[in-house]
Amino acid sequence: YFLRGSVLLELGDYEKARLDFDKAISLMPTNYDQIVAIYEVLEKFGYREVGNEYLQGTLEASSKDMSNYDKGRMYFYLEDFESARNYLEQARDAGDAQAAYYLGRTWEALGEYNYAASVYSSYLKDQDESALIYNQLALCQMQLKEYDAALAAIEEGLKLEDVSLKQTLLYNQIVIYEFKGDFKK
Numbered sequence: 001y002f003l004r005g006s007v008l009l010e011l012g013d014y015e016k017a018r019l020d021f022d023k024a025i026s027l028m029p030t031n032y033d034q035i036v037a038i039y040e041v042l043e044k045f046g047y048r049e050v051g052n053e054y055l056q057g058t059l060e061a062s063s064k065d066m067s068n069y070d071k072g073r074m075y076f077y078l079e080d081f082e083s084a085r086n087y088l089e090q091a092r093d094a095g096d097a098q099a100a101y102y103l104g105r106t107w108e109a110l111g112e113y114n115y116a117a118s119v120y121s122s123y124l125k126d127q128d129e130s131a132l133i134y135n136q137l138a139l140c141q142m143q144l145k146e147y148d149a150a151l152a153a154i155e156e157g158l159k160l161e162d163v164s165l166k167q168t169l170l171y172n173q174i175v176i177y178e179f180k181g182d183f184k185k
Contacts, residue, residue, distance in 0.1 A: 001027065002034055006041045014047065025054065030062060032070040039077055052078055069096045076102050081109050092119075097127045104136055113143040124156075131162035131169065138172055147180045 005020030021038050028034060035058050039051035055074045063071065072087035084106045091099035100123035107116035120137040124130070134157030141150035154173045157165065177185045 002038060005038070009041060009045050009047075018050070021054070025058075029058075030065065032058070032066070032073070036073060036077065067091065067096070068094065069099045069102075072099065072106070073102050076106055076109075079109070081106050085110070097123070100127070101132060101136065104133075104140070108136075108140060108143075113140045116140045117144070129156070129160055131157040131160045131165040134160070135165060135169055135172060138169075138176070142172075142176060142179065145179075147176050150176050151180075 001020040001024035005017040005024065008014075008020060009017035021042075024034060024038070025031075035054055039055055042048065042051035042054070055078050059066070059071065059074050066074075068087045068091040072084045072091055075081070075084035075087060078084075085103065088099045088103035088106060092103055100119055104116040104119040104123075107113075107119060117137055117140040120133050120140065123133050124137070134153045138150040138153035138157070141147070141153060151173065154169050154176065157169045158173075177183070
């Protein structure tokens with residue numbers, strides 16, 4: 001139902017897509033990854049408000065049973081960054097490694113790039129290496145105009161040979177070289 005709803009939305013049939021999304025959620029109301037994916041598809045096609053309704057409805061219906069990580073993620077997409085930060089901090093402190101990405105992104109959204117970078121650095125020190133986290137760390141360091149550190153993060157991310165992020169990492173590497181004025185590289 002989720003996939004068909006996504007295709008219908010892409011084809012411009014919002015009403016049928018919405019029915020499929022409703023059905024997908026009714027069959028798996030605690031599949032928070034799917035609910036976030038529905039939000040992302042709706043946002044992509046200009047139906048962000050409808051996506052917000054799904055997220056808000058999920059929070060209201062499942063809040064007692066939902067993990068701090070999932071609550072934080074929902075609030076992140078709702079752009080309630082204070083609530084997102086609180087729940088994601090609790091999730092991270094309880095050992096939920098997944099929370100680091102969204103917690104860092106939340107701090108970025110709050111304009112706290114130093115703190116976001118420290119969240120990413122802590123994750124990389126304490127957990128497995130992740131090209132996604134290296135990329136986010138580099139983006140924070142770019143915001144802080146720490147271009148050499150950003151390049152180092154990109155290099156580490158590229159060493160992981162994560163095909164899904166290689167193009168993104170290479171693009172950001174080019175941007176960093178531009179900021180440094182190194183147009184040959």
